[in-house]
Amino acid sequence: MSRLLELLEQDCMQTVNQLAARAEMTEDAVRAEIAQLEQSRAIVGYQAIVDWDQVRRESVTALIEVKVVPQSVDGFDRIAERIYQYDEVESMYLMSGSFDLTVIISGRTLQEVARFVGERLAPLEGVTGTATHFILKKYKEKHLVFKPEEPEERELIFR
Amino acid sequence: MNYESILNKRIQAVKPSGIRKFFDLLEEMKDAISLGIGEPDFVTPWHIRDAGIYSLERGYTKYTSNAGMVQLRREISSYLSRRFQLEYHYKDQIVVTVGGSEGIDLALRVLVEPGEEVIVPTPSFVCYGPLTEMAGGTPVYVELQAEDQFRLTPEQLKAAITPKTKVLVLPFPCNPTGGIMEQKDLEAIAQVLEGTDIMVVSDEIYAELTYGQKHVSIANIPGMKERTILVNGFSKSYAMTGWRMGYVCAAPEIIAAITKLHQFGIMSAPTMSQYAAIEAMRSGDGDIVHMRDEYDGRRRYLVEHLRKIGLPCFEPKGAFYVFPDIRPTGLSSEEFCNRFLVEEKVAVIPGSAFGPGGEGYVRACYAASMQDIAEALNRMDNFLQNLERKSARE
Numbered sequence: 217m218s219r220l221l222e223l224l225e226q227d228c229m230q231t232v233n234q235l236a237a238r239a240e241m242t243e244d245a246v247r248a249e250i251a252q253l254e255q256s257r258a259i260v261g262y263q264a265i266v267d268w269d270q271v272r273r274e275s276v277t278a279l280i281e282v283k284v285v286p287q288s289v290d291g292f293d294r295i296a297e298r299i300y301q302y303d304e305v306e307s308m309y310l311m312s313g314s315f316d317l318t319v320i321i322s323g324r325t326l327q328e329v330a331r332f333v334g335e336r337l338a339p340l341e342g343v344t345g346t347a348t349h350f351i352l353k354k355y356k357e358k359h360l361v362f363k364p365e366e367p368e369e370r371e372l373i374f375r
Numbered sequence: 376m377n378y379e380s381i382l383n384k385r386i387q388a389v390k391p392s393g394i395r396k397f398f399d400l401l402e403e404m405k406d407a408i409s410l411g412i413g414e415p416d417f418v419t420p421w422h423i424r425d426a427g428i429y430s431l432e433r434g435y436t437k438y439t440s441n442a443g444m445v446q447l448r449r450e451i452s453s454y455l456s457r458r459f460q461l462e463y464h465y466k467d468q469i470v471v472t473v474g475g476s477e478g479i480d481l482a483l484r485v486l487v488e489p490g491e492e493v494i495v496p497t498p499s500f501v502c503y504g505p506l507t508e509m510a511g512g513t514p515v516y517v518e519l520q521a522e523d524q525f526r527l528t529p530e531q532l533k534a535a536i537t538p539k540t541k542v543l544v545l546p547f548p549c550n551p552t553g554g555i556m557e558q559k560d561l562e563a564i565a566q567v568l569e570g571t572d573i574m575v576v577s578d579e580i581y582a583e584l585t586y587g588q589k590h591v592s593i594a595n596i597p598g599m600k601e602r603t604i605l606v607n608g609f610s611k612s613y614a615m616t617g618w619r620m621g622y623v624c625a626a627p628e629i630i631a632a633i634t635k636l637h638q639f640g641i642m643s644a645p646t647m648s649q650y651a652a653i654e655a656m657r658s659g660d661g662d663i664v665h666m667r668d669e670y671d672g673r674r675r676y677l678v679e680h681l682r683k684i685g686l687p688c689f690e691p692k693g694a695f696y697v698f699p700d701i702r703p704t705g706l707s708s709e710e711f712c713n714r715f716l717v718e719e720k721v722a723v724i725p726g727s728a729f730g731p732g733g734e735g736y737v738r739a740c741y742a743a744s745m746q747d748i749a750e751a752l753n754r755m756d757n758f759l760q761n762l763e764r765k766s767a768r769e
Binding site: 373374 | 392394398412413414501671672673675676679680724728745749
């Protein structure tokens, strides 16, 4: 099962018969297992990784360190939920160390991001501080490098 | 100048590689999908490249000792022991060469005298015959058969041995067939060699790339180590083809002779490559596993689909090639490859390039991306269907 997940995590666009050959499973078994993994939410979704710079669409991503006061019953989960429900939040993690939550948000413009932090995030009850870091350039995400493809210089050699 | 009268006759007699024409054609088709080149599609793992770069930063740009850095030979010794239970002492049983190819050349040259014969199982990589001829010897080709899983049988070996036989080349895991020799196969070969003075040159460059079982060296068979020259290298296992790093292991007397040749011809293998190779052996075991798993998936996919579209295909157990049987198409291997390239823009190599016994087959290398392999298979399917349609019309 973990082999199939690894293969899908590498590239979810592979066809069922490619996956079957690579995971040493039958095609039916692959289909059944994917269905089961989707149902149990072990596979949460499938998305493309986009380098927006390539299509010249303006996009701003910020990483926000958030300090919060944990609630007595639900700990961090309650406040976390109140933050991640916003569509602007792309990813969010509970952290160890000097702050509590990492919130990654993306917007079209700097103002959009600033407005979210100033008007939505900072005033939330339980949030005691934020520090916003804008991402200047993406080099790599999910093992994929953000770089235009270079022409392959594989020379002909008979080996 | 009449160069023909000037150039060494023995070198002139060696035929250039037979598929030059095919390669000229391929050169013009830059946009073709290539399953033709026999090298890993991976870039050398970063930590290994970094070790090479760091050696340059520190200014390690001088020669090393002729046989290679002591540190590297120690690593090779411990690697062979750790992964293949082979014991070679770093002091006098290992020489670091410029790729496995130099190792093969030196091994043949220290053994072969004019008039002596070298048994070369084929289809196999093209260098053994020409290198034998350049050393003054005569290659004796033994045609491996698909029904023997492209393994060398003791009967074939016995039939090929003459009083002039000096060397047996063992090219396993095999390029282009993907055939391997298991322990029992090697034991049978060892039995034939017992009591003779025939030496074995074992080219084990694909030793790390076997699927389903671990590679066994002929040197692992009792009594065989003393008569074996083992050649291996970093190119295939660590995706380091361009670094040109190989090594030869044998008895001290043989290594002394090989070192002599190597010292006068080469001096020492490239220093930065040796630093990178040390890093590869120290912490590259995981890279090997990762790449092998990746090749293995592509191998299964390719074999399954070649069979599905109608080409009988021996299941390769090693290296990174499949060697489908194209005889059902009625084309020669060269015709097949030329037409496949022109009509569908996919390059595979005619089996005839790999010596006697290769005709009727083509070699496809699966050290290529899954997308390329899948697309090449689509086009192969198309190609075969067109062939069928054409022959039905005729």
